[in-house]
Amino acid sequence: MSLVLCLVLGILASASGQPNARASDLYYTDITPVTDETRYTTLNPDIQLNEMNKVKHSKGNIVFTAGERASGDRMIVNHFDGDSLTSAKDVEVLMSYPAGASTGVTLTSIEVYVDMMADDAGGYLTKGGIGQTHVEILLTSNLTRSFVYETFIYGY
Template identity: 70%
Template structure:
């Protein structure tokens, strides 16, 4: 069964529609996420959800304050489902958390192949965890954490087919 995806593209004031056969429909609004939120020991995700199982994402640290978290890997035929960017600065160093979930509503039926999260911060380290769903499934929840940071910037790419 083929699904039809209709795209509307505006280039130099010309609006056109493109039909792509065989690709399930997904929108950036399919990603739910919290603000980059300062937390205390009492308000951390793991304190509020003590039974959660955290699956640590692969982490590559680059220069100070730059980390890339990944899960899965690119697969022939997959594509970017969601790309999301957010940033926040604070007057003093705080512990922060961000929670993202895909899809934010009902499942779109897209099988996840790869998750990449690029993080830049003033802290020395950060954490990236899958708290539900994951690669090979049609849903995922990702928790990003950082301690003692004055700024936190991240960009997320979720791929699937």
């Protein structure tokens, strides 16, 4: 279903004359098992975590959001990833927009949909954010055997 939605949105963006979102616009890490010594916050002790808005849904689904859609904005990035683990582990994912030295657009909204086999997850902006041209997003989950997420970034 997500793949069909992504394909339809890509076709709509092409038909509207606006540039398509490219996966190369987003840097992201693999879904990485972490320990207390390898957590992002341990390796970057001076980082300020700005918690995203969080809505928990049934069956372990969580939606993290920042900002809101604005008239004239468009989807800049859509990214999906997932992994299953052989045993329950703490995991993290780090995403950065734009990737590399490219120039980003002004961000209006970020939505991250997470499905995992754990009690909770965290979604944080660690750099940049809404109204800026860059953002770094940290996703975390403790003691999960499965972690799947889809990210939508909008801007103009």
